[in-house]
Amino acid sequence: MQSNETQNGSGLPGAIFSLLDTDLYKITMQCAVWKYFPDVEVTYNFTNRTPDMKFSRAAFLWLQAQINKLGDITLSSDELDFLQKSCPYLEQKYIDYLSTFRLDPLRQITMSFLSVGINNADEDLGEVMLGVRGLWVETILYEVPLLALTSEAYFRFCDRAWSYDGQEDNAYKKGVSLLRHGCKFSEFGTRRRRDYHTQDLVMEGLCRAAGDRARQDWKGGLLGTSNVHFAHRYGVAPVGTIAHEWFMGIAAVTDDYVKASEIALQCWIGCFGEGVLGIALTDTFGTPAFLDAFKKPLSTPGLGGLRASEPATDSITSSKKANENTDSQVKSGKGPKTYAEVYAGVRQDSGDPAGFVRMMRQFYDTIGIEEKKTIVFSDSLNIDLCLKYMSEAEKSGFDSTFGVGTYLTNDFVNSSTGEKSVPLNIVIKLSSAAGRPAIKISDNIGKNTGNPQTVEKVKRLLGYVEQDWEGGDETARWGKTSGSSGSGSSNSLESAM
Numbered sequence: 001m002q003s004n005e006t007q008n009g010s011g012l013p014g015a016i017f018s019l020l021d022t023d024l025y026k027i028t029m030q031c032a033v034w035k036y037f038p039d040v041e042v043t044y045n046f047t048n049r050t051p052d053m054k055f056s057r058a059a060f061l062w063l064q065a066q067i068n069k070l071g072d073i074t075l076s077s078d079e080l081d082f083l084q085k086s087c088p089y090l091e092q093k094y095i096d097y098l099s100t101f102r103l104d105p106l107r108q109i110t111m112s113f114l115s116v117g118i119n120n121a122d123e124d125l126g127e128v129m130l131g132v133r134g135l136w137v138e139t140i141l142y143e144v145p146l147l148a149l150t151s152e153a154y155f156r157f158c159d160r161a162w163s164y165d166g167q168e169d170n171a172y173k174k175g176v177s178l179l180r181h182g183c184k185f186s187e188f189g190t191r192r193r194r195d196y197h198t199q200d201l202v203m204e205g206l207c208r209a210a211g212d213r214a215r216q217d218w219k220g221g222l223l224g225t226s227n228v229h230f231a232h233r234y235g236v237a238p239v240g241t242i243a244h245e246w247f248m249g250i251a252a253v254t255d256d257y258v259k260a261s262e263i264a265l266q267c268w269i270g271c272f273g274e275g276v277l278g279i280a281l282t283d284t285f286g287t288p289a290f291l292d293a294f295k296k297p298l299s300t301p302g303l304g305g306l307r308a309s310e311p312a313t314d315s316i317t318s319s320k321k322a323n324e325n326t327d328s329q330v331k332s333g334k335g336p337k338t339y340a341e342v343y344a345g346v347r348q349d350s351g352d353p354a355g356f357v358r359m360m361r362q363f364y365d366t367i368g369i370e371e372k373k374t375i376v377f378s379d380s381l382n383i384d385l386c387l388k389y390m391s392e393a394e395k396s397g398f399d400s401t402f403g404v405g406t407y408l409t410n411d412f413v414n415s416s417t418g419e420k421s422v423p424l425n426i427v428i429k430l431s432s433a434a435g436r437p438a439i440k441i442s443d444n445i446g447k448n449t450g451n452p453q454t455v456e457k458v459k460r461l462l463g464y465v466e467q468d469w470e471g472g473d474e475t476a477r478w479g480k481t482s483g484s485s486g487s488g489s490s491n492s493l494e495s496a497m
Contacts, residue, residue, distance in 0.1 A: 027090070039135070041134065043430075049427065056122060111130055174407075180218050186224050193409035226240045261292075287359060297336035349442070350444040358396065375401075376401050381404045389402070431450060
């Protein structure tokens with residue numbers, strides 16, 4: 001079957017051809033896993049939160065072929081050089097590890113197609129089942145390319161009533177609107193992009209808007225992209241810090257959900273140093289539980305018997321300095337620094353953003369932090385929501401930045417109906433580590449993942465309280481399809497929260 005990319009003559013490669021075609025936080029987390037958990041075995045599971053959007057057998061077979069090709073990819077000397085220059089916090093021994101790193105999909109990935117038909121034909125519809133198993137350090141880079149390929153497979157074969165027409169200009173206009181209104185934002189759209197060419201057009205449009213910003217004296221800014229390959233391709237900064245996976249994995253490995261967030265914070269600083277990659281993700285086990293750890297004083301990395309496999313000189317020096325600073329503060333009567341003081345801010349990724357702003361304002365005020373902190377918003381954003389949350393943050397005394405993803409890289413109109421071509425809502429989450437279930441309990445019940453019994457046990461342990469929020473329906477995050485063929489509904493991203 002001919003693909004949309006061929007029909008539109010982009011001339012660009014399809015699928016995945018670079019290990020850097022991933023989000024920066026996968027690389028930073030791999031570095032931390034390589035340091036602290038080199039021998040931990042894990043599993044990952046795929047979930048389609050839009051189950052009415054079925055795949056064809058042809059889409060599955062294409063996806064399977066592309067995933068198998070991931071084992072052929074290695075980093076070029078130019079890519080390694082880019083990582084060294086743009087991410088100086090990655091220690092040299094880890095860069096050396098990456099220089100020979102390869103994925104092994106034939107051994108590490110299981111795939112199957114559950115058809116609802118009996119004809120065994122390309123047109124049969126069904127569910128794609130995906131699983132990953134192996135060492136954490138060797139499998140952590142699968143998530144983003146697998147999601148990007150799955151989305152591309154769906155829109156190559158199942159919903160084909162769309163074109164690239166106007167995509168670069170649409171991205172330019174969105175960028176201009178954000179910049180003119182003073183928003184500082186990054187492109188976060190790799191995981192659910194329509195395909196590689198779409199993201200390339202989006203980056204062209206955003207960079208063109210950023211070029212106009214300097215001439216127009218707009219107050220906003222394009223901070224970069226979470227995609228390391230496109231950061232390299234377009235000469236912008238790779239942006240990102242950490243994902244839920246880090247907290248999920250540590251909780252499962254240690255089997256200690258009370259201390260898991262504190263251990264995760266400790267080891268992160270132990271890997272990269274104090275004040276580096278300083279945006280904390282709060283909602284893996286609910287934000288209130290995280291804040292209990294966030295207000296604690298810094299401790300030497302390596303709680304719970306964890307040991308770094310390759311201690312970095314810079315990290316050791318940073319830890320010594322942190323301890324020296326703590327000693328001097330205690331002697332002076334000021335007390336040790338807390339994680340909340342050291343981290344530049346927090347990222348909001350689930351639940352009610354306005355409620356989150358109020359919670360963080362009360363938190364910082366209660367523990368006496370007067371320094372202006374940053375909130376990074378990253379949950380299903382569009383222009384209207386960015387402006388709304390920027391205003392909420394400013395009123396509460398925060399700086400704000402925005403990670404805008406699917407609204408940029410999967411915002412299309414169905415060419416047959418004129419309605420929205422609805423994106424897939426798909427995720428791949430850590431499901432076990434060291435033989436124990438790995439779970440996530442976000443600030444939105446629709447984003448909870450993992451073993452249900454473990455979820456309920458941890459909720460009781462942490463005193464987790466469910467919060468109702470009108471934007472919490474993950475099956476309609478970007479609208480509803482009018483049928484299993486994938487045609488869009490009239491719901492727009494402007495109204496989605």
